[in-house]
Structures are given as structure tokens and as C-alpha cells.
Amino acid sequence: MKYFAGIDIGSTAIKISIVDENKNLIGSKISASGSMFYKYAQETLDALISELGFNNNDIVYIVATGYGRKLYKEADENISEITANAIGARAAASEFGEIKTIINIGGQDSKAISLDSEGNVVNFAMNDRCAAGTGKFLDVVALKLEMDVNMLGEYHFRSKGTPLSVSSTCAVFAESEIIGLLGNDHSIEDIVCGVHYSIAKRIVKLVKRVGIKEGIYFDGGPALNDGLVNAIENEIGQRIFVPKHPQITTSFGAAIMGVDSYNYENS
Amino acid sequence: MNNTNHNIESPKEKQNRHKAMEAIKLLNTLREDFKAPISSMGYFYDLFERVHCKHESLHDDKTKIGTMCIQIPSEIIYALDGIPIRLCNGFYTDDEIGSDFMPQKACPLIKATVGHFASGNFTDKPDIVFSPTTCDQKTKAGTTIESFGYKLIDVDFPRTKESEASREYWRRSVKQFAVELSKFQGKKLTKNNLKDAIKKIGYAQLLYHKLSEFRKNEIVPILGMDVFLVTNAFFFDKIDNWIEATEKLLSELEIRAREKITVTGKASPRIIYTGSPPIFPNYKIPQIIEESDGIIVADETCSSNRMFNDMVAVDEWNIYDMMDSISDKYLKACTCPIFTKNEDRIRRVIQLAREYKADGVIYQAFAGCTVYEMEQRSVLEAMEKEGIPILYLESDYSPSQGGQLSTRVEAFIESLKTRRRNKK
Numbered sequence: 274m275k276y277f278a279g280i281d282i283g284s285t286a287i288k289i290s291i292v293d294e295n296k297n298l299i300g301s302k303i304s305a306s307g308s309m310f311y312k313y314a315q316e317t318l319d320a321l322i323s324e325l326g327f328n329n330n331d332i333v334y335i336v337a338t339g340y341g342r343k344l345y346k347e348a349d350e351n352i353s354e355i356t357a358n359a360i361g362a363r364a365a366a367s368e369f370g371e372i373k374t375i376i377n378i379g380g381q382d383s384k385a386i387s388l389d390s391e392g393n394v395v396n397f398a399m400n401d402r403c404a405a406g407t408g409k410f411l412d413v414v415a416l417k418l419e420m421d422v423n424m425l426g427e428y429h430f431r432s433k434g435t436p437l438s439v440s441s442t443c444a445v446f447a448e449s450e451i452i453g454l455l456g457n458d459h460s461i462e463d464i465v466c467g468v469h470y471s472i473a474k475r476i477v478k479l480v481k482r483v484g485i486k487e488g489i490y491f492d493g494g495p496a497l498n499d500g501l502v503n504a505i506e507n508e509i510g511q512r513i514f515v516p517k518h519p520q521i522t523t524s525f526g527a528a529i530m531g532v533d534s535y536n537y538e539n540s
Numbered sequence: 541m542n543n544t545n546h547n548i549e550s551p552k553e554k555q556n557r558h559k560a561m562e563a564i565k566l567l568n569t570l571r572e573d574f575k576a577p578i579s580s581m582g583y584f585y586d587l588f589e590r591v592h593c594k595h596e597s598l599h600d601d602k603t604k605i606g607t608m609c610i611q612i613p614s615e616i617i618y619a620l621d622g623i624p625i626r627l628c629n630g631f632y633t634d635d636e637i638g639s640d641f642m643p644q645k646a647c648p649l650i651k652a653t654v655g656h657f658a659s660g661n662f663t664d665k666p667d668i669v670f671s672p673t674t675c676d677q678k679t680k681a682g683t684t685i686e687s688f689g690y691k692l693i694d695v696d697f698p699r700t701k702e703s704e705a706s707r708e709y710w711r712r713s714v715k716q717f718a719v720e721l722s723k724f725q726g727k728k729l730t731k732n733n734l735k736d737a738i739k740k741i742g743y744a745q746l747l748y749h750k751l752s753e754f755r756k757n758e759i760v761p762i763l764g765m766d767v768f769l770v771t772n773a774f775f776f777d778k779i780d781n782w783i784e785a786t787e788k789l790l791s792e793l794e795i796r797a798r799e800k801i802t803v804t805g806k807a808s809p810r811i812i813y814t815g816s817p818p819i820f821p822n823y824k825i826p827q828i829i830e831e832s833d834g835i836i837v838a839d840e841t842c843s844s845n846r847m848f849n850d851m852v853a854v855d856e857w858n859i860y861d862m863m864d865s866i867s868d869k870y871l872k873a874c875t876c877p878i879f880t881k882n883e884d885r886i887r888r889v890i891q892l893a894r895e896y897k898a899d900g901v902i903y904q905a906f907a908g909c910t911v912y913e914m915e916q917r918s919v920l921e922a923m924e925k926e927g928i929p930i931l932y933l934e935s936d937y938s939p940s941q942g943g944q945l946s947t948r949v950e951a952f953i954e955s956l957k958t959r960r961r962n963k964k
Contacts, residue, residue, distance in 0.1 A: 430546070434564075435557075435560040435561055435563075435564040435593045436557065436560075436561055437561070437564065437565070437568070438561045438562075438565055440565070440939055454568075457568070457572045459568070467561065470557075470561065499546070503546045506546075506548045507548055507549040507553075507554055507557070508554070510548065510549075510551065510554065511548065512548060
């Protein structure tokens with residue numbers, strides 16, 4: 274059996290997926306990008322290979338993607354994270370139905386991608402060069418509220434009052450707004466809920482730029498936060514699909530791309 | 541999938557949440573961000589929170605008479621046992637909804653009012669709406685609102701106020717309005733019920749004037765934003781509750797004045813606010829002014845001063861005289877820029893600037909409110925002649941845009957401070 278690896282080197286995390294010849298997901302691994310993308314990417318891949326009981330020769334093709342993709346020279350190919358995300362989302366959502374729009378929130382950016390019925394990217398929109406409405410924003414908020422970022426979802430659903438909106442779209446200014454709210458003894462739950470709605474509103478604006486359609490897929494680390502998922506669903510007015518492992522969609526797509534490229538090159 | 545267990549909001553729930561978030565943001569600013577908060581303002585903060593965040597109805601037991609402008613005489617509505625609900629709207633959420641029904645460059649106040657009707661999302665839904673034909677956009681918005689299925693009656697309003705003909709015309713309109721409402725309510729207008737209503741509103745006006753007196757003091761005991769909140773509450777609150785709460789506010793201000801408790805800094809410039817009305821929760825410009833160390837000491841707007849300034853002046857307490865006096869109050873005393881000639885407004889602003897010892901005037905027009913935008917020129921010229929500094933700003937309801945506006949306001953306020961220093 275031949276295996277194919279997709280390596281997604283993001284600003285915050287490195288995500289690796291391995292698929293077999295039939296494009297089934299065999300394994301995946303996530304680690305922090307840290308300061309040395311290349312080194313950590315290699316270490317993570319080695320660790321995943323040994324976890325799966327494979328050796329290096331089993332991996333016949335590697336596709337790199339993500340913001341740091343060009344730093345990983347061992348890759349057979351590199352593709353943009355937008356293409357990889359589209360391919361991965363379509364495969365991951367096969368049980369859900371056709372995907373028309375992808376929302377991706379990464380560590381330092383957010384995107385909306387619109388697909389045609391064949392799964393080709395027809396349009397996409399990205400946030401401005403700023404951490405507003407990204408995973409980093411949630412990290413900053415969690416840090417200020419002295420909680421783990423995984424707890425945000427739980428706090429969201431405990432909010433009883435009116436969500437307190439954070440009007441600054443800048444992560445730095447938003448931080449001082451949150452300090453102000455905390456200083457005035459507002460409930461942390463209402464603050465968290467308001468933060469989620471602020472991000473959700475920005476995301477919906479982004480999605481509107483490519484057109485809101487039925488069949489919305491949401492991935493990236495922040496998709497693990499079901500409070501944020503709920504806020505986006507409310508703002509967008511429809512159910513959105515979140516895959517089981519939202520962080521690895523793009524690396525999964527890159528690995529699938531690897532199968533096709535390998536077959537094409539060896540046909 | 542990990543998110544199937546939570547419900548998605550209905551469109552109505554979503555609108556309510558958006559509006560609640562707008563409301564609470566302003567209310568928390570008022571409660572927390574300024575020095576020496578006034579405890580009796582708590583009634584008004586809570587009132588707006590109850591209505592806009594908790595969606596409580598206030599008038600379940602009464603017929604609600606929606607009005608689209610200040611020109612619909614509340615005296616007649618109260619006399620006929622109705623509750624006037626003024627539907628001029630300040631919510632950005634509704635502005636966005638209304639945008640689907642109005643031209644893109646329309647006035648945000650009217651877009652928001654139309655949006656409110658389009659959503660049908662009322663805590664106190666009007667049983668009938670009276671729409672005076674004041675500005676073009678309000679006049680035309682009437683038919684749009686009617687098309688949503690509301691019972692709406694136009695009240696013909698003239699756009700000149702000098703001529704005797706327009707005075708007669710408006711008096712007839714007010715009579716017609718009284719006839720329509722009397723039919724709708726199944727009640728008759730009598731000398732007694734009209735007199736009582738005039739007196740009650742007159743008393744509320746008196747309280748407003750007393751409140752204004754405190755703002756003439758060198759040490760200003762109340763924020764302009766708080767005063768806007770008090771006057772905006774008059775749009776929809778139970779009048780007796782409003783009167784009681786305002787009386788309490790006045791007693792507290794009395795103490796504050798005696799103890800020299802102030803909400804301003806030592807050198808805070810005194811500002812007269814004129815132009816498009818601040819309506820809850822769109823206090824964008826007042827907030828920028830008062831966060832930039834200015835203090836609004838008086839205003840010339842239809843959401844505040846213009847509602848209370850002029851009393852019904854009755855000679856003989858018979859019904860005909862009362863009706864004519866009511867009509868005159870809503871036409872002759874009105875300083876709305878829809879009128880052909882509007883020297884009255886300029887005189888009013890100059891008079892306010894003198895009486896309240898203002899350092900400057902801030903004139904705000906909603907982008908899309910053509911008449912305020914047009915009248916800007918004559919007001920600016922007049923102020924220049926009088927030597928009163930004035931700043932003209934255009935704004936809308938969008939929550940962004942704050943940065944540019946605040947830089948201009950800050951610079952203006954700083955220039956007023958310098959001017960004052962140089963005078964001494």
C-alpha cells in the first residue's frame with residue numbers, strides 16, 4: 274500500500290494528514306508551529322509515521338500547503354491553502370452533502386471560499402491583514418479572562434444577560450475594551466458571548482462577499498469552539514457543518530491532492 | 541458533527557439580540573464611563589433596558605397610537621385615552637432592515653423607522669399610525685409602511701409657516717386628525733379631557749424647563765446624554781411614571797447643584813447641539829462630544845428641546861380655542877428645516893448659545909437628511925456673524941466611523957478651550 278501526506282504549515286499550528294491510495298484518512302497529527310516551521314514539520318511527520326508503524330518509504334508523495342508551505346523543501350508539490358481547503362472540505366463532508374461555502378478561521382486569518390458544483394473554487398475572500406476575528410483574537414480574549422481557550426464555548430452557553438459587544442475590531446483595542454468590561458464587574462459569560470458575536474458578525478460579512486448559500490462548512494481551530502459555531506449559525510441564520518476534526522481539513526485536502534498528482538505523474 | 545444540539549435563533553430573536561446588544565452597550569457606557577453618576581437616572585437606564593433588552597411591553601392595557609414625527613399632538617391622543625408612541629427610531633439593526641425598502645442614500649432615521657415596521661418586532665405595537673407629511677422621506681415612507689399591513693393615516697402638514705393660509709390649513713388637519721382618532725377610539729373629545737391632557741403635558745414641559753435651568757449653571761450637574769435619554773423616554777413611557785422619575789431627578793439635581801457636584805472637567809467647553817435628532821441608542825455624536833471633555837448644555841433637536849420648549853398657549857378654555865392653540869404650537873413654534881424659511885431656528889440656536897453661555901455649537905446632519913444638510917449653510921453663516929464657533933458633521937447609524945468623527949470633535953473642543961483661555 275502506498276501512502277500520501279499532506280502538511281499544512283499554519284501560523285499557529287502544523288497539521289499533518291496521511292491518506293491511503295483510496296483517499297481514506299489513515300492518521301493525523303497537530304503540533305505548534307513555534308519558531309522553526311521546517312524542523313517542527315519534519316519532527317511531526319516523523320512522529321506520525323512511527324505512530325502508524327510505517328517507515329519513510331511508505332510515504333510516496335508529500336504535498337505542502339499553508340502559509341509556511343514554501344519553507345518545507347522536501348515536499349513533492351506545494352499548493353495554496355485555499356485549494357487544499359476546498360478539496361479537504363468536500364471529502365470530509367461527503368456524509369453531509371454538497372458543500373457550497375467554506376468558512377475557515379485560522380490562527381491569524383479568516384477566509385470564506387465559494388465552490389461550484391464540481392468543488393472548484395470560484396471565489397474567495399480573506400480578512401484584512403489583522404488578527405480581528407481570528408483564532409489569535411480568541412487566544413487574547415481567553416488569556417485576558419484567565420481561562421483556557423477550550424472553555425470559551427462552555428461560558429458562551431452559560432450567558433444569561435445581553436451579550437456585551439466588543440466594538441473594536443482590533444485585537445489590541447478589544448483587549449482594553451475587555452479590561453474595561455471586567456473592571457465594571459460584567460459577567461464573564463456575557464463578555465465571552467459578546468466576543469463570539471463580534472467575530473461571527475465579521476465572518477458573516479466576509480461570507481456575504483462571496484455570497485451566502487446553503488451548504489456551509491466551517492473549519493480551522495476555532496471551529497472547535499461550539500459557542501462560536503452557535504454565534505455564526507445565529508448570525509447567518511442556518512445550520513453550518515463542522516467536521517469531526519476541523520483543524521486538519523486543509524492538510525487532508527493536500528494529502529488527497531497528493532494521490533491525484535502521484536497517479537497523474539506515474540500514469 | 542458536534543453542534544446539532546443548539547437551536548438557531550429565529551429572525552425575530554436575532555433582531556432582538558442585535559438591538560439588545562446595541563442598547564446595553566450605550567446604557568453601560570452611561571452607567572459606568574462618566575464621573576459622578578446620578579442615581580435617579582437609574583429609572584431611565586432600567587426603562588430602556590426593560591424595553592430593549594428584556595422586551596417588556598409597557599402599555600398592554602391601552603390603545604397605542606403610533607406617531608411618525610413630533611407634529612402629531614399628544615394632547616389630543618391623551619385626551620382620547622390613547623398612548624402616543626413616537627416611532628422615530630435610532631437602531632442600526634432596524635436601519636439595516638429598512639435599507640431593503642428605501643433608497644441607499646436615504647436618511648438613517650427613516651430607514652430605521654421603516655425597518656422597525658418591516659420587522660414587525662414591537663414591544664408595544666401601534667394599533668394605528670398617524671404620519672404627518674413633514675419631510676419628503678417621511679411622507680413617502682408612509683405608503684411603504686402601509687404596504688406592510690399597518691393602518692396608517694396621513695396628516696397634511698404645510699411647509700410654510702408664515703402665511704395665515706398655512707395656519708388655517710394646519711388647523712383643519714389637526715381637527716381632521718382629532719375626528720379620525722375619535723372615531724378609532726370610540727370616544728369624544730371634550731373640554732375637560734382636552735384641558736386635562738394639555739395640563740398634564742404642560743406639566744411635563746415645565747419639568748423639562750426646570751431641568752434645563754440646571755444646565756445653565758456654571759457647574760453642570762448632568763450630562764447631555766442623560767438629558768437625551770430622559771427626553772427620549774417621553775417617546776413611549778407611561779407619562780405619570782415619567783413625571784415621577786423626572787421629579788426625583790430634579791430633586792437630586794437640586795442637591796448636586798448645592799453641593800457643586802459636576803459631571804464635567806474644570807475647563808469643559810459648553811456645547812449647543814443642533815441638527816438631526818439623537819434617538820436612542822444612536823447617541824454617537826453626543827457620546828463623542830462628552831467623551832472628548834465637552835458638555836452639551838442645551839440642544840435644538842426634535843428628539844429633545846423641540847418637544848418641550850413651547851407650551852400650548854390657551855386664551856379661553858373652550859374646545860375651539862384649545863384646538864387652535866394646540867395647532868399653533870405644532871406649526872408656529874416648530875423649527876424643523878423642512879420649512880421654506882426658517883429664521884426661527886437660527887434665532888433659537890443663537891438664543892440658546894447666549895442663555896446657556898455656550899462656547900460652541902455642534903451641528904450634526906444625518907447623511908441623507910437633505911433639509912438639514914441644506915440648512916447647514918445658513919446656520920453656519922449666521923453663527924459666524926455672531927462670532928459663535930460651530931462645527932458641522934455628517935454621520936449615520938453605522939457603528940464604525942467613530943475614529944474620524946472623534947478626531948474632528950476633539951480638535952474642535954480643543955480649539956474652544958484655547959479660545960476660552962485666550963479670552964481670560
